[in-house]
Amino acid sequence: MARGQKIDHQELHTTILNVATQIIKDEGMKCLSIRKIAKKIGCAVGTLYNVFNSIDDIFLSINVATMTRLHKQLQQEAQGEPDPLAAMILLGRGYVAFSRDNYHLWSLLVDHKMQLGRTLPENVQGKIDDLFLLVSGMVAPLVSNDREKADQAAKVLWASLHGVCSLAMSGKLDTVKAEAADVLAESLVRNYLLGLQVK
Amino acid sequence: MARGQKIDHQELHTTILNVATQIIKDEGMKCLSIRKIAKKIGCAVGTLYNVFNSIDDIFLSINVATMTRLHKQLQQEAQGEPDPLAAMILLGRGYVAFSRDNYHLWSLLVDHKMQLGRTLPENVQGKIDDLFLLVSGMVAPLVSNDREKADQAAKVLWASLHGVCSLAMSGKLDTVKAEAADVLAESLVRNYLLGLQVK
DNA sequence: AAGTAGAATGAACACTGTTCATTAACAGGG
């Protein structure tokens, strides 16, 4: 890329994200480096810093995109199922499926951590909230639309689903393979929600 | 340390682990480096490689120690409670407390991943199994001592507890602070186990 | 045509884990 050449800033932005996303899809986040992106694009490392403040910003942007896709997929997965419990089980299975089908991107999503002291940018937190609200809204009918109860249940379910996928993926659940994760997820969602309704 | 000087191999081993553990406790795993350990001990970097094969081996050794402590603490926490449900709730709270009180060490435990293709050493997998068996044994009385049911429930609970702590710690549960994690954990354990016993 | 603003550049810096030829200290034999 010639010096001083004015290129479409927005275009470069998306190119960087596309290239970075592809590397992560193929090789995982540990194999992503600034120089690798620059080499694949055909520009200098410094150029990337004119578009993103740090490699962390690139990670965060990718995560926002991943969460947007996840949200859409979960919505589609559960929509049309009138029974709230059945819908929530579908959502659980959908989450497991997403984490399996997007292993490296999902790993980035859950493994990436802010450096100590820094908080999540609001657009990232917003996406988290969106996902949380999706779950909360689905749980509400099961707890007499008690907002507080629904929020707590949603937090428990969301975090638990995350835990099941997380341990299943990293092989830390002993003999549990990725295929079995959806069985665990269904057991989790069904029994937790049943338990909530006991008396 | 003078060249060629024969020092107690075992002593150096534990010294390295102690120093590394202290750094992680104070600053987190991202701040641990081979050179930092060497500097604090007062030896060369190469010396560390005579004792450990890689920095990953150091991480794994620390994780084994952490899991041993966690196992002991959970055992103490729940022992003496005759009611299985109440005992399991105690275990859940104990787990949350441990992750709160040992933030950096616990983070290392859950964040550390084998590089692709490599599997966990058997002593590490053994410690995971120990913890899992602890939970499985406690759940058994609640599912008519059905081994298979108990194993599945233990997997669900263990993974879910992990998820609750994980998201609570990283601030990804929105307004949920670390103090509230034990409330979520209790909700999780109680209602899941109640649900399991419905009908 | 000259001047200016802006961005692409890549060398440089301070780090990382890991390797390995060098070298110093010890142990045993003559």
Add this chain to the structure above:
DNA sequence: CCCTGTTAATGAACAGTGTTCATTCTACTT
């Protein structure tokens, strides 16, 4: 007591990492 292995501590060197910034070149304005 010296000499000779053997052993292990050493730290420079290597190939990486993210990040910075003075330089340089282009495109646009006056």
